Amino acid sequence: MLECEACGEQYEPEQNIQLCECGEPLRLEYFHGDIKEGKRDVWSRYGEFFPFEVDEKLSLGEGNTPLLKAPSISKKLDVNLYLKNETVNPTWSFKDRGTILSLQRAVGLRIKKFGTVSTGNMATSVSAYGARNGMTSIVLVPANISDKKIEQISTYGPVLIKVTGDYGDLYYESLEVGKDEIYFTNSNSPFRIEGYKTIVFEICEEFIPDYVIIPMSSGGLFRGLTKGFKELKKSGIIDEIPTLISAQAEGCSPICEAYQSGEEEIERWSEPDTVASAISNPFPPGGNDVLRKLKEHVGMCERVSDKAIINAQNEIAQEGIFCQPSSAVGIAALKNLRRKNKIEDGVDVVSIITGAGLKGEMVSDDEQAISRCDLEDLKTCLTRFF
Numbered sequence: 001m002l003e004c005e006a007c008g009e010q011y012e013p014e015q016n017i018q019l020c021e022c023g024e025p026l027r028l029e030y031f032h033g034d035i036k037e038g039k040r041d042v043w044s045r046y047g048e049f050f051p052f053e054v055d056e057k058l059s060l061g062e063g064n065t066p067l068l069k070a071p072s073i074s075k076k077l078d079v080n081l082y083l084k085n086e087t088v089n090p091t092w093s094f095k096d097r098g099t100i101l102s103l104q105r106a107v108g109l110r111i112k113k114f115g116t117v118s119t120g121n122m123a124t125s126v127s128a129y130g131a132r133n134g135m136t137s138i139v140l141v142p143a144n145i146s147d148k149k150i151e152q153i154s155t156y157g158p159v160l161i162k163v164t165g166d167y168g169d170l171y172y173e174s175l176e177v178g179k180d181e182i183y184f185t186n187s188n189s190p191f192r193i194e195g196y197k198t199i200v201f202e203i204c205e206e207f208i209p210d211y212v213i214i215p216m217s218s219g220g221l222f223r224g225l226t227k228g229f230k231e232l233k234k235s236g237i238i239d240e241i242p243t244l245i246s247a248q249a250e251g252c253s254p255i256c257e258a259y260q261s262g263e264e265e266i267e268r269w270s271e272p273d274t275v276a277s278a279i280s281n282p283f284p285p286g287g288n289d290v291l292r293k294l295k296e297h298v299g300m301c302e303r304v305s306d307k308a309i310i311n312a313q314n315e316i317a318q319e320g321i322f323c324q325p326s327s328a329v330g331i332a333a334l335k336n337l338r339r340k341n342k343i344e345d346g347v348d349v350v351s352i353i354t355g356a357g358l359k360g361e362m363v364s365d366d367e368q369a370i371s372r373c374d375l376e377d378l379k380t381c382l383t384r385f386f
């Protein structure tokens, strides 16, 4: 059954519908179950938490990502920090976990065209899964997308369209034009967010943290992780849900803005302006639902500057992971919250490192850190460093 997060309206699962008539996102009902130990594949291990069997032929091997200790940042901030490294997914971001379930949904609805609206990561993911499974992928991207992202997406051969206009509105327009011809799996699609639950299941198989930090744009990842935690609680696998912290860039933070001003609903952000372009949805379709969930679980919402994002990206690189600026917002937020004493000493924190730096989002371009020399001067050049 599909249920509206806001008004509770229910829709038959056979219906190809992603948004409630009231405009708010839908989700599947809450499930409970057990984790089947000894199975490596995530869809078998957590199979009881899904109302369908995931067709392994559709899989590119998503999930089972490392939960890596971050000793230097932990020491600096006096917490036990772990990085959930989603950069090692098949198309280098967490989106793959949701794309496979969306693809299965499209196949189940007998729709042959698989689409998405994306600033880059979902576009790459949908194109790859579509290509492997013989679907025509339709990818709608903002007109100002970087060439590097275009290169990655077009490798898989989708129908790729740069759309000039409001990115927030494109979400709704795609669902309208797609109807029964194209299955658009956008950021808050109910089957997409189901896939994100596996991140929570993997973390809790290792340990239950005190805090989980989630980079946020449209709200889909936050909604998926919250559902995962609720289902684990319902199943008696965890007693308490960790405090969830959503992190946004100062240059586009409609959800934090509304949360911090005590509003019930988000307002459209007029002009997104941040290096973290992958998390710059000006009108997040899951925004109101995230607000409800932050209130229900007394979560936190933290905004960070571009400078802090780039610094955090460099610090994460020192732990051995090259992530995109949009993923580094989590550590930048953690630093702010420690400075403001909103997070205690010595607690266990997991930050979701959502996507790889190779994605071509703007990265720190520190010319100072690059040396140049002629071949014959190499030895002399090297002596400057030792």
Ligand SMILES: Cc1ncc(COP(=O)(O)O)c(C=O)c1O
Pocket: 093, 121, 122, 187, 215, 216, 217, 218, 219, 220, 221, 222, 278, 279, 324, 326, 327, 354, 355
């Ligand atoms: C790298 C990265 N991190 C975080 C997010 C946030 O996900 P959501 O839009 O589901 O909130 C995105 C979304 O595109 C992303 O690309």
Ligand SMILES: [Zn+2]
Pocket: 004, 005, 006, 007, 008, 009, 020, 021, 022, 023, 024
């Ligand atoms: Zn509704």
